[in-house]
Amino acid sequence: MPRTIRCDAVLVQAVIAGALSFAHLHDLAAAAGQDGWKGWAYPISVDLLLVAAWRRLRASGPSRLAWCWFLIALIASLGANVATAGFLDLAHPPAWLRFGIAGWPALAFLGGTLLAHTPAAPRAEPAPGLGTEEAQPDPVAFKSAPEPSPAPELAPAGDPLSDAAPVPVVPAALLDHARKLATEYRSRTGTEIDATTLRARLGVPPQLADAIAAQLA
Numbered sequence: 001m002p003r004t005i006r007c008d009a010v011l012v013q014a015v016i017a018g019a020l021s022f023a024h025l026h027d028l029a030a031a032a033g034q035d036g037w038k039g040w041a042y043p044i045s046v047d048l049l050l051v052a053a054w055r056r057l058r059a060s061g062p063s064r065l066a067w068c069w070f071l072i073a074l075i076a077s078l079g080a081n082v083a084t085a086g087f088l089d090l091a092h093p094p095a096w097l098r099f100g101i102a103g104w105p106a107l108a109f110l111g112g113t114l115l116a117h118t119p120a121a122p123r124a125e126p127a128p129g130l131g132t133e134e135a136q137p138d139p140v141a142f143k144s145a146p147e148p149s150p151a152p153e154l155a156p157a158g159d160p161l162s163d164a165a166p167v168p169v170v171p172a173a174l175l176d177h178a179r180k181l182a183t184e185y186r187s188r189t190g191t192e193i194d195a196t197t198l199r200a201r202l203g204v205p206p207q208l209a210d211a212i213a214a215q216l217a
Contacts, residue, residue, distance in 0.1 A: 021077055022047065028080040031090035032101035042101065045108045046080070049073040052115050065118055069111040076104070168208045170215060178202060178212045192217075 025043030034042055053070035060066070084090065088097065170178075181201050185193040193201075193216070199209035 018047070021081055024084045025077065025080045027084050027090070028097075029101055031093050032098045033093075034101060042104065043080075045105065046073055046076045049108050049111050049115075050077060052112055056115050065114060069115060072107070072111065168205075168211050170208065170211050174202070174204075175212060175215060178216060182216050 022043045025046055026039050029042035030039040049069060050073035053066050053073060056063070056066040057070065083097070088094070178198060181198070182193045185191075185197065193213070195206070195209045195213040198204075198213055198216075199206060202209065202212070204212070
């Protein structure tokens, strides 16, 4: 499927501005005596140094080295654009302009070498516990503890002189939990759960386990 080419106004503006700046740099270099291919190499050198310094700033963060060479290349480019606007007599360029143009290759070579081979300073790592994202609490730590089962109520004895043990009253919540255990035990073993197993599972006294087993039968 063919891809449609969309005209980007920002890209067009950047191409126009770059072409004008390149032409001004070439005209200034040619006026200072840099004829032929040397006049075209001068603007390439300025623009490449500007791009290299900017890439260093983007990749490694702000640094004195990158800012220094970025400003040097920017001043060279901006100065060439202003100088070709009639502020200087390019037919008779001053000595300082010819001196600067002639010395630029060595300066640009030094800047490019330093930008390429000087190690970047490591970025500062955030201190432990001071990250941008707040530490999320562990949901497990905030889970409420299970509510204790209510103490079994003992049915009042009919005759204080009787030898029969009082029958404990089974709370409804404990009985529901016991039914779930009995259902799981029946599906796993195929047999009904007994009082001993209930006592071990629920952690209740023997009399209460017998009462629960009797209600589950």
